[in-house]
Amino acid sequence: MESYHFAPAYELPSWPFVAPPELGSDRVVRHPIVIVGAGPAGLTLACDLARRGVRAVLLDEDDTVGVRGASSRGICYAQKSLEIFERLGIYERIAEKGITWSFGRTFSGDEEVYNFNLQTDSVSKQPPFINLQQFYIEWFLVERILALGLTELRWKNRVTHVTPLADGVRVEVETPAGSYTIEADHLVDASGANSPIRTQLGIDAHPSRSTDRWCISDVRFKKPLPTERWTWVDAPFNEGRAVWQHLMGDGVWRIDYQMPEDCDTAHISQPEVAGARLREQLGPGVEFEFVWIGPYGYRDHLLDDFRHGRILFIGDSAHVVSPFGARGGNSGIQDAANLGWKLALVAQGRAGDALLDTYDAERRPAAVENLRVTSRSARFLAPRTPAEHRLRRAVVALASRHAFARALVNTGRMSVANDYPAAPHLPEGGRSVQNLPLRHLDGRPTTLMELLADGTHCLGLWFGPGRAQAGAAADIEASLPLRLVAVGGDSELPTLQPDQRLARHLGEPPKGSLLIVRPDAYRAALLKDPTPASISAAVRSALAHR
Amino acid sequence: MITEPHIPDPDGFYAAWVSAHEGLTEAQSADFNARLVLLLANQCGDQAVLLDCIAAASDSGEPSLPTPQDPA
Numbered sequence: 001m002e003s004y005h006f007a008p009a010y011e012l013p014s015w016p017f018v019a020p021p022e023l024g025s026d027r028v029v030r031h032p033i034v035i036v037g038a039g040p041a042g043l044t045l046a047c048d049l050a051r052r053g054v055r056a057v058l059l060d061e062d063d064t065v066g067v068r069g070a071s072s073r074g075i076c077y078a079q080k081s082l083e084i085f086e087r088l089g090i091y092e093r094i095a096e097k098g099i100t101w102s103f104g105r106t107f108s109g110d111e112e113v114y115n116f117n118l119q120t121d122s123v124s125k126q127p128p129f130i131n132l133q134q135f136y137i138e139w140f141l142v143e144r145i146l147a148l149g150l151t152e153l154r155w156k157n158r159v160t161h162v163t164p165l166a167d168g169v170r171v172e173v174e175t176p177a178g179s180y181t182i183e184a185d186h187l188v189d190a191s192g193a194n195s196p197i198r199t200q201l202g203i204d205a206h207p208s209r210s211t212d213r214w215c216i217s218d219v220r221f222k223k224p225l226p227t228e229r230w231t232w233v234d235a236p237f238n239e240g241r242a243v244w245q246h247l248m249g250d251g252v253w254r255i256d257y258q259m260p261e262d263c264d265t266a267h268i269s270q271p272e273v274a275g276a277r278l279r280e281q282l283g284p285g286v287e288f289e290f291v292w293i294g295p296y297g298y299r300d301h302l303l304d305d306f307r308h309g310r311i312l313f314i315g316d317s318a319h320v321v322s323p324f325g326a327r328g329g330n331s332g333i334q335d336a337a338n339l340g341w342k343l344a345l346v347a348q349g350r351a352g353d354a355l356l357d358t359y360d361a362e363r364r365p366a367a368v369e370n371l372r373v374t375s376r377s378a379r380f381l382a383p384r385t386p387a388e389h390r391l392r393r394a395v396v397a398l399a400s401r402h403a404f405a406r407a408l409v410n411t412g413r414m415s416v417a418n419d420y421p422a423a424p425h426l427p428e429g430g431r432s433v434q435n436l437p438l439r440h441l442d443g444r445p446t447t448l449m450e451l452l453a454d455g456t457h458c459l460g461l462w463f464g465p466g467r468a469q470a471g472a473a474a475d476i477e478a479s480l481p482l483r484l485v486a487v488g489g490d491s492e493l494p495t496l497q498p499d500q501r502l503a504r505h506l507g508e509p510p511k512g513s514l515l516i517v518r519p520d521a522y523r524a525a526l527l528k529d530p531t532p533a534s535i536s537a538a539v540r541s542a543l544a545h546r
Numbered sequence: 547m548i549t550e551p552h553i554p555d556p557d558g559f560y561a562a563w564v565s566a567h568e569g570l571t572e573a574q575s576a577d578f579n580a581r582l583v584l585l586l587a588n589q590c591g592d593q594a595v596l597l598d599c600i601a602a603a604s605d606s607g608e609p610s611l612p613t614p615q616d617p618a
Contacts, residue, residue, distance in 0.1 A: 394584055
């Protein structure tokens with residue numbers, strides 16, 4: 001009878017509770033920005049603001065990273081998220097600790113039916129994906145925040161009540177040393193799927209709970225396998241149900257097994273049962289040890305509005321989707337990066353309140369798209385009727401023989417940097433620019449993220465500007481958050497070497513044209529014939545100036 | 547969506563389709579038809595036409611069962 005043993009538990013850091021200065025005082029202090037929840041979204045926002053020189057208060061009811069200990073949660077960090085982390089200064093730690101991958105294989109039974117290589121369309125310095133346990137991402141963000149020194153990270157501070165005001169939000173907070181009240185010009189709810197703030201305000205998120213059931217096994221085993229994402233539509237070692245397999249940091253494999261909908265969750269997560277599954281999968285003679293086992297179900301929900309006056313919702317508090325395709329944590333991180341520069345400019349008096357409306361205008365459609373895509377994956381993975389099983393069987397049967405059918409095999413469409421819809425502030429819609437490696441004219445290497453990292457400004461990439469043209473536009477930088485950088489050409493502007501990959505990635509901008517790239521690396525506008533007036537107008541438009 | 551005659555040899559196609567079902571159980575026949583739908587859909591390659599065909603197929607079927615009502 002095989003016995004299964006567990007690796008020693010992770011030792012996660014904790015940070016001390018510090019009695020906040022407002023405790024024991026009657027004066028209600030107002031802070032410009034208060035963020036509730038130190039998960040990936042809240043931490044990314046706080047770190048983004050700090051990197052921009054903007055102070056914030058971050059309240060978390062716990063004093064450590066991870067929820068319920070080291071339980072396995074998000075793992076796949078997408079390219080856009082990694083680019084954001086590069087700009088924030090934690091990418092190197094993630095790359096060193098995590099597992100980089102771009103290749104995925106999908107199996108039906110023992111046969112491969114589909115594969116993809118995400119590296120093909122990538123020109124970024126960051127890879128398509130790095131897998132790492134979520135608590136490491138959070139850990140690195142916390143340490144970076146502490147190093148930047150502009151965020152009041154208040155552990156064991158639990159928000160008990162919020163009161164929307166005309167010009168801010170009143171926040172009641174409970175701590176081990178007593179309760180206190182503060183106010184915020186803006187409150188960001190990053191408190192997760194079960195947001196107590198959303199509940200208190202009675203905001204409907206239209207939740208929809210799935211009947212699909214899964215069980216995670218985090219495990220170390222001694223079998224050399226490639227660092228690829230492997231998924232089975234119907235694994236023979238899982239009674240014909242789906243399986244996911246990913247390598248994370250510390251040599252831990254994260255394997256998700258689809259379970260029968262009516263399973264006994266306690267039973268399926270017993271070491272003996274999970275172990276038998278793993279033995280079937282790995283074959284005899286492969287040693288393994290468990291790190292963690294946990295069953296889960298999933299739901300989706302979506303707020304009608306991500307902005308309610310002075311309260312903004314990011315991450316799971318605003319939207320939750322099924323996990324297939326890694327669009328949960330990544331969209332929370334990207335919500336934060338979308339909002340961070342906007343809050344920074346508003347807090348610094350360099351943009352108006354209308355810019356904050358664009359957060360909802362951009363990120364809610366992204367969430368709608370993520371919901372649409374992941375719902376389809378979830379449906380493919382858990383067909384609801386014999387007829388649906390039949391259709392899926394047809395897809396899988398054709399996929400191994402005919403290339404066209406592979407595109408229909410849907411075990412998850414991986415997270416992308418969502419496009420934003422056309423709007424007054426984004427006349428052509430918004431598309432993310434990848435973090436291309438670039439070179440200054442003198443040969444020094446740089447990247448797009450490096451050009452966006454300090455302060456908060458749009459980048460005006462000017463392709464071969466004339467000297468007089470560039471000279472005439474120089475004054476704009478004094479009055480607007482814009483930094484002009486030439487790509488080639490003979491001007492007095494800081495100049496990058498012309499780069500074929502950059503040009504191709506940006507759609508071959510004609511000579512003399514100027515591309516405005518926002519602080520979050522989304523293109524805002526391409527000016528074919530830039531003048532100081534048209535450049536200023538385009539930047540104002542991108543900042544939603546009225 | 548084309549509804550005028552477009553199959554070069556309609557009887558020949560029909561015979562081949564029937565013949566492909568010979569010897570199959572009902573379940574196997576249904577699986578075969580599903581695969582055939584996918585193969586033919588890929589020949590069409592026009593999203594609007596594909597969706598129109600799905601709608602036309604729905605319209606030509608028997609009315610679906612009424613959804614259960616609570617007792618009055």
